[in-house]
Amino acid sequence: MNTDRILARYLVETPLDPARVAEVMAGEQSCGTFARVAGETDALRKRARATVQGITTLATTSAPSLPNAWLTRHAPSGPWHQVQIDIAYPVANIGANLPTLVATVAGNLYDLGEVTGMRLETLQLPADYRTQFELPAVGITGTRRITGVDQGALVGTIIKPNVGLSPQQTAELVRTLCEAGVDFIKDDEVCANPVHAPLAERVPAIMAVVRAHQERTGKHVMVAFNISDETDAMKRHADLVAREGGSCVMASINWCGYSAMQTLRRHTPLALHAHRNGFGALSRHPGLGIGFQAYQTLWRLAGVDHMHVHGLQGKFAQADEEVVQSARDCFTPLISGLDDRVLPAFSSGQWAGTVPATWDAIASDDLLFMSGGGILAHPDGPAAGVMSLRQAWQAARSGTPLADFARLAPELCRALTFFGQ
Structure with a gap:
């Protein structure tokens, strides 16, 4: 061109x-x-x-x-x-x-x-x-390195209930999720710096749990703290996360804005988890707004590391074809010869049963597969929820139908019975 x-x-x-x-x-x-x-x-x-x-x-x-x-x-x-x-x-x-x-x-x-x-x-x-703009500081390769996940999809979840937990209650939930075996935990987009759980208290409480887990197991669980705020406050919040040994911060990019995200990228080496809430207002009408290829191009110039794409067979309005193409856009370098790819984050109604469709469509496990209810609502507990996801990925990658694989995988079997209804 x-x-x-x-x-x-x-x-x-x-x-x-x-x-x-x-x-x-x-x-x-x-x-x-x-x-x-x-x-x-x-x-x-x-x-x-x-x-x-x-x-x-x-x-x-x-x-x-x-x-x-x-x-x-x-x-x-x-x-x-x-x-x-x-x-x-x-x-x-x-x-x-x-x-x-x-x-x-x-x-x-x-x-x-x-x-x-x-x-x-x-x-x-x-x-x-x-090349005059920011690049991802962490990206796909860095996220794998930090979490110690050399291969396979990264399994993540979301703090639920979305809001209302105290700092200590949130830390206890994080402890449970770390012990359950997740790679990634994020705040919900509506929970940033609430009165009942301010970041100044929530970050130290959670990171004490994450550090203890890492010291005990060698595993660093990446936590995306929602620091959405005005620009100077986001810089302070990112510094707090870094001081406590954190590796990731999250922002609601549509509402924080391009300049704020550029400033944040230049200020911190932490992974920037770009939450696109509100994207539907910009994209749902086929004759108005912006398509994801253009949208993610602009945000990648701000240097984000992860981009939400929603999920296959999920609870939101996007067609599966749009979700798949969005993930492929994240995998595609903006220019030849430069690795500025970002990690696509799948979410919204994801559980073990949506894994095969994801694998079949993407044919890659360079992705973050986030499951809130699919982990936290598993009838045998969060650890079983995480295991059911890993079993589903193993089945999908081997070409084995979930029902067949589940005969020797009780966690997956229970997920199929419970969520499949």
Whole structure:
């Protein structure tokens, strides 16, 4: 691709001429506005204007997907054209500035009156542009090294109940989970620094348990403490986790923002667990928002190490095909020759019974398989829940049906009977 241009692909719906709309998009997001101004010389346009690289017709409809007051005033008769538009943006307009990159490829485009659908699907970056941004500090390889999991999927879980536990109650639950054999534990996204369990008390209480477990067994359990907050507070929280011997912090990335995550990445070597809660608001409508490939590209420029992708056959709205493609996006380097892959985190209604579908679709165990109820609600306790997951992964990797494997695996057998109902 062009080494001085960023290529963005959009899905667009409009009743107008798609070629005209594409030019409006290119002008609006670079050097133009609704009318050419005096300073917009041909030389400036050649240097600074975004350019339309391609337009592909996908379908036509008889009605708009989304309301639009501007078009209502103009009363177009349709049909509405659904098209794919590729636009190349000059790197020089943006520089190594992540918020401005986002404002360029995903800014006022959503408000254009000419469209009744606008979705940023993919982003491709020049190699020398990508290298100006943060890389994962830990990534897949580092997460395996820290947790001591050389092969196989990393098995994780979530603190449940989500909120309400005291620091000591949370620490006791962590003790149980460490003894149960998990590799990874994370806070829920709604539990960051609550009055009943502030991080200043919760982190030391939990890490005392984690350190004792490591001293006794040699196993470090990675705990992702939710430090979502304003930027300076997140830096202080990360320092506390590091002082206590922790290895990971979590943030609700959509609400903390790109700049905060860049600052946090530059401040701490801890693994950054990127929780995407709220992504559904940005992605669920097929004609609006942002696709995961573009979304995770932008967040990887902030240097995160883990990215949530939801789970197969889970409790959320995403189709399995979307979950699988999201994981593959995390596995794909943004540019050739650079290992900036991030660890995909599977969650939402995951248990032993969803393992075969995950293995069959991904064909890799470079992933974090998180199961809350599938571990904590196992009828024989959390240790049996963890064991049932490991048995399910062993069965899936060997190509053995779970029911057959379960004949000699009581924990898996109980999970299939209990959760399968």
